[in-house]
Amino acid sequence: MLPHRLLLALCGGVALLLAFPGYDAWPLALVGCGALALATAGASVRTGLLAGFLLGLAWYTPMFTWAGTYAGPMPWLAMSVASALYPAALGGLLALLQRGGAVRPLLGAAAWVLMEQARAVTPFGGFPWGRLGFSQADSPLLGAVSLVGVPGLGLLVALGGGLLAVGVQRLMDPGRADLRRGLGALAAAAALVLAPLLVPRPVDGDPLQVAAVQGDIPEDFTRTLTAEPGTMLERYTTMTRDLATEVAAGSSPYPDVVLWPEGASDLDPLRPDGGPAATERITGAVDAVDAPVVLGAVSRRGGEAPHNLVLSYLPGEGLDEVYTKVYLAPFGEFMPLRPLMRHLSPWVDRITDFVPGTEVGVVDVPLRDGRTVRLGLGICFEVVVDPAMRDAVLEGAELLVVPTSNAWFGEGDQAAQHIAASRVRAVEHGRSVVHVSNVGISGLITPDGVVHEGTDLFTQDLLEGALPLRSATTPAVVLSPWVAPLAAAAVVAGLVLQLLQRRRNGTVPPVRLSR
Template sequence: MNKPHFRKPLILTFLTILLLCLSFPPADLGYLAWVACIPWFILMVTEEKYICLYSLGIGAIFFIIQLSWLRHIAFIAWVLLSLYCSAYFLAFAFCTRYITTKLKLPFVIVVPCIWTAMEFVRSFLLSGFPWFFIGHTQYQYLPVIQIADITGVYGISLIIIMSNAAIADLLSLSFIRQRRTFFKLTCILPSVFLAISILYGFSWLRHYHPKEGPVVCMVQGNIPQDLKFESTEDDQLQILKKYTDLSESMQSTPIDLLVWPETMMPGILNIDSALTGRKIDLLSQLTATSLAQKLNTNLLLGGIALTFEGEEQVYFNSAYYYNRAGAFIDRYDKIHLVPFGEFTPLRNYFPFLGNLVPYEIGLTHGHSRIVFPLETLENEYFIFGASICYEDTVPSLIRKFKRDGVDFMLNITNDGWFRDSAELDQHLAIMVFRAVENRIPMARAANTGISSFVSPDGTIYDKLTDSAGKYREISGTLTNRIKFVKKYTPFYTLYGDWLAILCVATTGITLMIAIIKPRSVATREPA
């Protein structure tokens, strides 16, 4: 490869990485997503060699940059997850080139279909990592994202990538020989899809009239993870006092539900403290009861639960619910655990993998969704569910809660692992889509931020900030009313990821046809 020819792919590769990174938080310039992949796609239709290598490089560098907050937990996890995610970029490029070359199908249809399929597979394969979907970049643009209640976030991803593919195809002149018949399709299809999406969005927003629901208070203690992770009994007492003091500061404010983030209750609440012999367990249990009574409010408290299976101790990441009288009502155990964060896959076969887990103990996943009843001070009745940490990024879980009949969802999380990083912003952006997809209000209590309220149209209508406007690594309380719409079941809630599944099926079928088709028929002239 001569130097001038080598320069063009490098420039286009660099531009793609730059634009993709700027599209997501922390830069958060979501509008750039509509052009971010154009340089990459031009490479796909103009370069005969090394396109898979360029694509792997784009993915690896992009994910290494965007996942840099993982270095605070484990360097090896940061590198391995980045490489794993970049493999999807490689697979995307290979499938796109192979199918378009052999079957002569329109680039503007093949590319968004394969991209959407890859995002969907990444959302569940090997426990799933539904992060950095290109549709997530649009969380601030309400008219664009309303169609998620039909297609899920995948519909927004498909339209963005279709637009990128169309522009790249037109700019590359690759359609002159093989795809002249697709010229009108390339020009019209993205415009039609985008117009339908925006018109639907404006129509839905015009008829959106939210009602006010229960008053919920989020407590954000900003406990450093270093203090919490290797805490002494004195440290645990300090954490308990910090959250108790913040909660009691709300004593003069009527609230229906007070929420502590994930694992912020330092003691175990579901076991007789006499069995554990730990002072912190007794104090935590007394605090939960007294706090509910003193504030005359219901409580949702994040903590660790302990049960016994024979002589084996089994631990859960849990959300405990107490009524106003201080009586324990029920507990939700986290279903979707984070691999190499809360449990170690294949640990029985490869014990050394246990060194990658930041917990001294392995956690066990819960087995069922739990819905909690809530009676407000105004004698209204609601049903709500809780997701813990990463679970609000799992579309199927929130969709199932909605089908269980919940009126709103809470998320309790401790993103203190990632300090003052863009992970907190990225996490919140993803939660917006769970609200829109199911037309369900969501609220979050986060230890270090970002505690917030999200309405069914995707608006982040309140979040905890300090006087300087800082919203990460601060402490305080955030109180607001839940905003909800008249209960109904959106298309997406009923039928789930139908669009993404359709893209997977279409990709699989066309790939099989391309493999079966005789090579001699698929000769391709250089673009």
């Protein structure tokens, strides 16, 4: 049985990979979860651990190829192996929960939630990329995210996979074949997927005319920033001045706000010696377009350690508000285990540890018509961090903005996976999202998760459109933080009840480590 279980787990990992953007076969997320459920039902803990690990390798290794674009193969492989340890633990837990041989879809789904929660917070703050819910941007299941959040959406995906596994088990197990129950489980999985189509996705709200600028990078630009400093800032100021000319000519609508991506200013506007020159160039573009400009920049703020910032500038006034990124990306914006990491890549010491912010990512932007709009900010990978986006909504954000670069990750699927996460967040919180990237993929996203005016990778583009502002709170804002604790309680209760039942029946065999 062992080779069959491991082969099934490997196929499950491939199915999970194919479910995500780049391949866009979202139903395969359920298939992948179901494959691991079948591979671990009745298996030993050791087999479950190995099955989960192989699933994780087959899933994450090709998914994370973009991590080695500049850093090389060793960091990419290390990241993939470390990430695969979490599905490995999941496989061992599923083996314990399914020791009797029957797939247990509810408990299995709860175990998936715990695995994803662990990845989201450990180690070094976590890296919740590739969660099940982020594979469902084009799925009927997406509607449910406004009720139960991304953790709950992942639970539903895993539950659907568990029901598929029950159906297959009932139909194909020679000793327990049951056509009626098998078909019933498959029908339940289909109903679970389709039911969220009934959840409304309102898109009404006062319109905000947005202009989002994607400047692209010069051909000689690399992660070492070999382009002349100020090159990127020149691109964004030029494109914004061009927009001002089009507005004056009547060929473009007047923008309420102009948005530039992460790192759009490659000169530090807050630096005591060079900042005034950068500020003059920024404010010149702001005054020309006569609209607030919200942009990304890295600044040392007169000290030695850098901060990843979003700055808002007002016409005729200059710098108004500043947001400092709170949830820094491990190994990208700070380097854990630096002495060890030096053996994996020569890039390690080129990464300076950033200083995290402490305030929620919201800025108030006064508009020309007298209104003030509150923007919720999630810089780059912060969009996949639940508290980052949820806290902004709780602080009154009417529109979410995800400024990102993506320039370090080449032409793989990272950018497509990134904007898909923003689409899921739009539905989860009932907010429009502006996902604006240096190199793409950028897009204006309405609260129903639909992308308008999307761009291609490595192109210059200007996105213009009216997005609805919304302030209503979705149930997910309240319920999603409870999904993981309830899942943990369910798993613990399942393990305890299983032990008590076996003791009553006098069948408490030792936990098998091999089979």
